[in-house]
Amino acid sequence: MLNEALKGASYLDVFDHQVAKYPTANALTSKTLTYTYGEVARQAKSFALALKSHGIYPGDKVAVGISRNESLVPLLLAIWSLRAAYVPVDPAFPQQRQSCILENSRAKIAIFDHNKIVPKFGGSVVNLNELVARSSALTVSNNVSLASDTADKNDVAYIIYTSGSTGNPKGVAVSQANLLNFIESMAIEPGLANNDCLLAITTISFDIHVLEIFLPLFVGAHLILATREESISQSLLRELIDSRNITVMQATPATWRMILENGWRPKRKLKILIGGEIFPLDLKATLLRAAKEVWNMYGPTETTVWSTCFKLDSYKKVYLGRPIKNTRLYIVDEKLEPVSEKSSGELLIGGEGVALGYYNNDTLTDKMFITLKSGERVYRTGDLVKKGPDENIEYINRIDNQIKIRGFRIEPSEIEQVLAQHSLVQQSVVVASELSAGDVRLIAFYMGEPDKNTTLRDFCKQRLPEYMVPQHFIYVTLFPMTANFKIDRKALAREGVDRLGEAESIYVIDPRDDLDRSLMYVWASLLCINKISIDDNFFDLGGHSLLVLQAIKEMKVATGLDFPLSVFFESPTIRQIRCHIGKEERRASNVVKLNNARHGDPIFCMCGVQIYAELAECFQGLRPVYGIFASEEVTFLNAEANNQSIDFSFDALVESYKSALLRQGRPQALTLVGLSFGGFICLEVAKKLIAEGVVVHNTYLLDSYTDISIYRSCRGLAADAIKCISIEGPSEMFKRFLGKIRKFIYSQKPEIRKSAESAVNDQKERERAFDRAARVFMKENNTYAIDCVLIKATETYFGFGMRSYQDYRLTEYVKGKLRIHNIKADHIEMLDGKCVKNIYDIMQQYEPESAIKND
Incomplete structure (x- = not known):
């Protein structure tokens, strides 16, 4: 809780207070170093002065596309201290999508790592190394203040871009007032204290990073910033949790499933926050064994990260929970009228978390951010819910076709519009199919002409972020229809699970040896594909980052070898992976x-x-x-x-x-x-x-x-001699033996014949x-x-x-x-x-x- 002196203060006012109170306490630890609160403040002030020299003023937008290192947090604070807003731009996004974000947000400058290629846009590009060098040359006093005297609660804090149904991403503009209400509420429930240590693993292009980065600094706690490599590695995350004495961590269900696999538990029980997608009930017991508390979090980006939370307890069900501070929930019918008690309806969210709207898109803002008869402005979530016990909200389904995979919100229509631009596609439907617990695949069904290679996948990769590229493309001649003559998406989702095995490799390359066969079997089983090649790209076959971890585990089971995670991402084919492990494969x-x-x-x-x-x-x-x-x-x-x-x-x-x-x-x-x-x-x-x-x-x-x-038989000796000399001749004896081998080989299936021929030699x-x-x-x-x-x-x-x-x-x-x-x-x-x-x-x-x- 804030003391009386800080009531009505901005986020940076509270951070300045923590700096004055705990100047030498650890605030931020990255892979390479640790900053105290005083050092974070001074670095942020230096960055602010450097940004100001680049012409950044109140109301400007600063695009940020840097890696997760010690400069990230001070840079974001520096942007706020100038009353500007940051716009996350994931450098892994395709150039076309980066360009769309930069242009739509009207970013004045874009800050990227030194080795990144940035698309052209109306602003200027600033190299992070250059910014660090310029800020280092500036003199900053020990007693710094980041808060601005002219700060306005309606200043835009950040603009997060999510999937849009029009074919382009839409930017959600969140104000400083929205941010402060959210952080104040999270400090109370689920709660964070100054002796806590929170592990941050989320990319800043996903809005749940707001809690991970800014909540610890708000309460005087210690923030541990994981690198991208650490955040997707089961072993590295486990090591971080134990070695850094983590007490609080937030992640999606898919990530928690990966971390807690095979009964692993942290040395110290955690406060676990889980959200971003539907809570999987099979994970409940696993989470409770590893935690002192488990909180299910829910909320769309448009209402500032999380709007409800629910502490798991004796309830058999897991609910979305009750609203956070200064948040109001309404369940309405198609006419926006309140439904009767325990009836289902669309969830509307009002209160101080409701964002400013979609940046530079008034039409969509007016459609999704509506005003009730009471005069209150609310956001239409599109989620079908009903009230459960103790006013807890229970999630039922989506009203529309929106999909959530690994925490990312995806509008299928955006992918469908991209596919419609390709000459092979007459019409497409994109659905999500769950193959097994935690393994949800994006599948594009399409009519038109069959794609005999990776043309459609490559086309999407050039225009969509990785998490939106369908893992599988399935050609159909007709789409299944409902009784109302609408495309039956549910039937396609069911059909997708059964039809994945139809995919085959575009390469005709046989396994070279048993090690190839072992690895190919693992991939084929995980990806649900019948035939693959040593030159197929794991990700082009439908793999994703979390499935990589399962693949590495299964490959070790099959061969006894360790396969480094980094090698898998750098060289995602069996041939390339084997080249990397080199002489180690002799131990297979x-x-x-x-x-x-x-x-x-x-x-x-x-x-x-x-x-x-x-x-x-x-x-x-x-x-x-x-x-x-x-x-x-x-x-x-x-x-x-x-x-x-x-x-x-x-x-x-x-x-x-x-x-x-x-x-x-x-x-x-x-x-x-x-x-x-x-x-x-x-x-x-x-x-x-x-x-x-x-x-x-x-x-x-x-x-x-x-x-x-x-044993040697005299009768056998005579019989063999007569037979071989009179009928075949002595030189034919060995040829006869090899001939039988060849007969065996050529009786095999064509796909294994080539590799079997080497057996003769x-x-x-x-x-x-x-x-x-x-x-x-x-x-x-x-x-x-x-x-x-x-x-x-x-x-x-x-x-x-x-x-x-x-x-x-x-x-x-x-x-x-x-x-x-x-x-x-x-x-x-x-x-x-x-x-x-x-x-x-x-x-x-x-x-x-x-x-x-x-x-």
Whole structure:
């Protein structure tokens, strides 16, 4: 609460009071330094003098497009001290949108970082470095005052531009009186004290930054300013919250979901403010566990940030809450008459938070800011609400088609008007579809001509900010209609979820190896797209900043590698990302989910990925099947191929496979399958998992043999010699072997054939490496009290005159039951066509019915 001496004072009057009261207290901390209250005031005064030398006077507009650093807050205060207004211009916006904002706001100057390209407009551009240098050269006394003696409460404080239904953004002009009422109310409820530490993470082009930046300085608290990189990184935000002893933080539901994922809690319980979009009920319990208080905040930009707040408590529902200080709410019908008690209607907001209007747009101002019969000026929110218990307002829906995604308010018609300018588009409809909790996608359906590449996306990117560019463009021949013959947007939103998978890559580039396959699977799953390429741009495929964090997490689960957030934004294709991580990719343990089954006990296939693709198809809809090719195996295969000597550790290899398997979650029960040497990996992994309480239904050894599995037969020697010399000739023996490999390759689907061809050249090295690994396995002399199924290839060629023992002498290792089945095939053909069906049928004899849970 303000003391009597400050009643009627301006925001800067109160800030000056805090500077005089706490001159050496920490006011602002950025990534690089900390300012005290006195230092913030002096820096702001220096900036004000420098701005004045650029001709800034009362009523002028100053566009601000700088990064989130220590200069940002003093600069905004400096603008106010000159009775001017700031206009946020996000440097990430397309040039056309920046130009529209600069021209519409009639900005006198625009302040940008030194390396930014600024579109031409009627004012002048000032480089931040130049402004800092000029201000540093000025002498400012220790006892500075920022408040102006001639300040007027109707001075414009800032102009925030939001999405507009006319095709251009609209600027909401907020006065100093609006600002002061809002800040005074927030200081009381939800409340902030001078011993609090608030973390600010929001861009200034989004109006909730007003609370984050100006509330702490109003009450004498400590403001921590996160960089853009920190504000979108889960790990960096968590580190900031704990290391800076944050007590209060405000964010959108999507950001809170990211921070508190997987049960993470801050060391110190927070006062949590959440708003900007509909409160997701599934997040309620998570927030309450991490907080001492949780407040749901609501309000449009036109009524100064937040107009209501609600403290979460025993109510099952989460309400918009009650009005803040000097704010009045009205629920009316289509004729603007009050609705009956508990009936729904449009929410109108009146009081001291109602903004001046849309800058330089009187027509729209008169439409949205109306005067009631009582003479009170109110804003029409377009939100359908009703009264709940204790006068709390309950949100129902939008009256119009407006969308909110990640806190940003979007008018679909603005995007539709941009698309209408392109020759491919006859008509378009833009909707939002929620794919999963927190993952809302913007989808543009259009009639006209199909876009076979990224033409429409590129067109929108040149004209709209990133958050307004649809993630997906879907061609239709007709739009669904309602009974009243209007386009059914709800039906399109439902249809969007089902049709995302139709999108395909514009590139025809096959995966180069299993690491590519692992990463491509992760992206395809997250983006709900069937086919992608290593050269596809993550964001062009529908990705967004919060989905990046999920992608990085899933990519680590799939490969065991860490992928830096900065690399993802700089190089958003799989090919580029792999170039950045360089030699680190040698540590990859690649895991690829080979079918789309979501339920049932998983099947893990060892020592390969694509070779198990046909087997995985057999379990489609029944059980998920994964292929694993682990890092230690990659290491010794590379060493063998390059004739390098390495110390091969069988235990390390097994641990690598087990780790890769468990990264997919810790299943209660599973099945293991391994071809060749992969079978021996299965034995050891099964032994370790069983010891940890995991149920291993069965372990399948597909033609797994070692040196002791075969013996030289005199009869076999003679038979082989006669056959090879008289029919084929000795030189044809090896060609026959490679011919079978090629036959296997060319039986595959066209999209994997090219990458599989390299197997012909690599097969000798691979088999030699596996033989070497198998010899190490034999020396371990391990035994396994495990029931196994050995599926033998009866046509496997072991060498001139060599034959195999019936059980491959595996009973010397396997002390449980060893069931043996034969398939007429050779080693290479085991996982091909009809043989795969035979293996599937054999597996079905032993797999329990409980392992299958149909999707």
